[in-house]
Amino acid sequence: RLLRWREAKSKDSEEAAEAAVEAKREKLAKVQKDIGVLKAFYKDTCSQWIDIARRNIGHVDWAPEISVDVQVCKYTKDISTFEVDAARFKVQFKGNIVDLGSKFTPRQLTDVFYPQSGGRTVFKFPANRQLRINGCVTLELLAVPDCFDSNGKPCLIVMKDGNTTDLTVGRYAGLEAYLCNSIGPAPFSAKGDSGSLIFDGEGRMVGIFHSGMPKGGSNHVTYTTPAWWAIEQLKLKYPHAGFDRIAF
Structure with missing residues (x-):
């Protein structure tokens, strides 16, 4: 019984660890996506607004x-x-x-x-x-x-x-x-x-x-x-x- 309890506890720990890793992967994927958006915005800003004469909006x-x-x-x-x-x-x-x-x-x-x-x-x-x-x-x-x-x-x-x-x-x-x-x-x-x-x-x-x-x-x-x-x-x-x- 003690062995089974240890096996069950070990399995629960592994599942919890896998869930934590998966959550971090999802968070990392979101961060990488956000970085991509910011890079695109930075590129657009540099190409469209780097010339101060073009910053006049009204x-x-x-x-x-x-x-x-x-x-x-x-x-x-x-x-x-x-x-x-x-x-x-x-x-x-x-x-x-x-x-x-x-x-x-x-x-x-x-x-x-x-x-x-x-x-x-x-x-x-x-x-x-x-x-x-x-x-x-x-x-x-x-x-x-x-x-x-x-x-x-x-x-x-x-x-x-x-x-x-x-x-x-x-x-x-x-x-x-x-x-x-x-x-x-x-x-x-x-x-x-x-x-x-x-x-x-x-x-x-x-x-x-x-x-x-x-x-x-x-x-x-x-x-x-x-x-x-x-x-x-x-x-x-x-x-x-x-x-x-x-x-x-």
């Missing part, structure tokens, strides 16, 4: 003076427009899309957007990780969100993809402010994230980040200019502007 079309306490709403006006070179973007244009990346798993993001079970569907993780930005949260919905937290109180879960802090998730707290990150201890925003779009789980524009309230070296609260108001300002300059196009 020009600033409108950049009004930054102003605060604008009109009755007293919002911060810090916007500008950039006209891209059609020849460089027309073929590849997909519209306004945010790449959710790999910082969070689909389950992590999905769980954050459903603090209350049985609530309406507000987020579906896209298979290609590219969330399309479409529409805008209105002034009325900002005042009374149509989603609820675990305590049954109206709330709006939002995301931001910033230059410094990457993709973060927070909660709209009113007054165009957003509390710190809902996943982990990282802040919702930091210096260098200014201008980042804040959006909800349905891809609706919520606001444009302009400042934060520091706490312990990072922004504990983030402040934004509401997207609905920023769009109104842009349409004063460009009456026929469209923000949901998927074709150039």
Whole structure:
């Protein structure tokens, strides 16, 4: 019996070792594939962009003076427009899309957007990780969100993809402010994230980040200019502007 037990244990160990080796092989294959993609990207970059004269992708079309306490709403006006070179973007244009990346798993993001079970569907993780930005949260919905937290109180879960802090998730707290990150201890925003779009789980524009309230070296609260108001300002300059196009 002791011999059989040892044989069974040895067999289990061998199977576990083989499974571990196979997992590492799969991981190595994925890494090698990623390296191939990066090499191709590097080659394309060197051939297409090494000449600095070819790096021009467009020009600033409108950049009004930054102003605060604008009109009755007293919002911060810090916007500008950039006209891209059609020849460089027309073929590849997909519209306004945010790449959710790999910082969070689909389950992590999905769980954050459903603090209350049985609530309406507000987020579906896209298979290609590219969330399309479409529409805008209105002034009325900002005042009374149509989603609820675990305590049954109206709330709006939002995301931001910033230059410094990457993709973060927070909660709209009113007054165009957003509390710190809902996943982990990282802040919702930091210096260098200014201008980042804040959006909800349905891809609706919520606001444009302009400042934060520091706490312990990072922004504990983030402040934004509401997207609905920023769009109104842009349409004063460009009456026929469209923000949901998927074709150039």
